[in-house]
Amino acid sequence: DPLMYKSIYDAIDFCHEVGLKQGLITNGLLLSEFSASRLDKLAWIRVSMNCLDYVDGITIPEISGTLGFSYVMNEKTTGLVMESLHCYVKKYEPEYVRIVPNCQATFAEQERNNEVLSATVENWRGPYFYQEKQFEAPKNCWWCYFKPFLLHDGYVYPCSSVVLNDLSERQFHNRYRWTLGDNLYRIYKEKMEPYPTSSCNKCVFKPQNDIIESILNPPIHEDFI
Structure with a gap:
């Protein structure tokens, strides 16, 4: 997690001083202990809610920028984890909740994941959306x-x-x-x-x-x- 980087405060301060727009992707475990003044310098924060697969819960401080959630469906996903995710969505009201498949999969498994999960997430409505992940090499990578x-x-x-x-x-x-x-x-x-x-x-x-x-x-x- 980037919040474990020993010079994270210096990095955020420097990027802010030179006028760079900053975002943060984190598992949320250390957010409640993080400097509020540094959080205010971030345009957006996306919390990986897969933390719920292995901890009982997290505390998310007030965010001045855009708050979003993401969750990767995987072998540890259970009904209880999904219930917990929905509770966090109601509590913190993120602008979006991105659901993606576990991309450590075969081509056939990925096609099946996209088909099943897209239909499931569509029924959740609200801030939830499913992002398909298709495997295909481009002609050129820019x-x-x-x-x-x-x-x-x-x-x-x-x-x-x-x-x-x-x-x-x-x-x-x-x-x-x-x-x-x-x-x-x-x-x-x-x-x-x-x-x-x-x-x-x-x-x-x-x-x-x-x-x-x-x-x-x-x-x-x-x-x-």
Whole structure:
């Protein structure tokens, strides 16, 4: 969880001073102990409610920015966990509650998850929505420029979802290292080059990459769509 990072206060203060818009994704376990003044510098906070899979509960302080919840359906999901989630939604009134499938799945399992879970969540209404996760490698990966992932090993990965790929061994395998964290800024000074996708068979960002691809390579005539 990012709140465990020893320099998190300094990081938030610095980004705030240079005018960067900041958001936070957290499991919520340490939120009640976190600096209120730093929380006020965040535009949004998304709490992973999968914490309810392994703790009795959490306390969420008052949030000045947008508060959202997310929950990944998994083998630990039970009726009691879902009841608890619904109680937290009523208590804290998040702007949205994103439900996603467990992406540590086969292609067939993922198709089934999307079919069943989308219908289930649709009946919940309110702030709940289901976000499908489809596995498909894009022709080119530009998403790395928009959502690079800096891991504690000091390396930047093209995204946080490389662990889903069959060749990742369910970890941030060194085959997916993009660059060192200290060198990341240099990449943005150079011509954009797509990240190779030959090892990304379970990419979940193809729609985003397709949009970027269409912007980088617009049609010859604007009406030819």
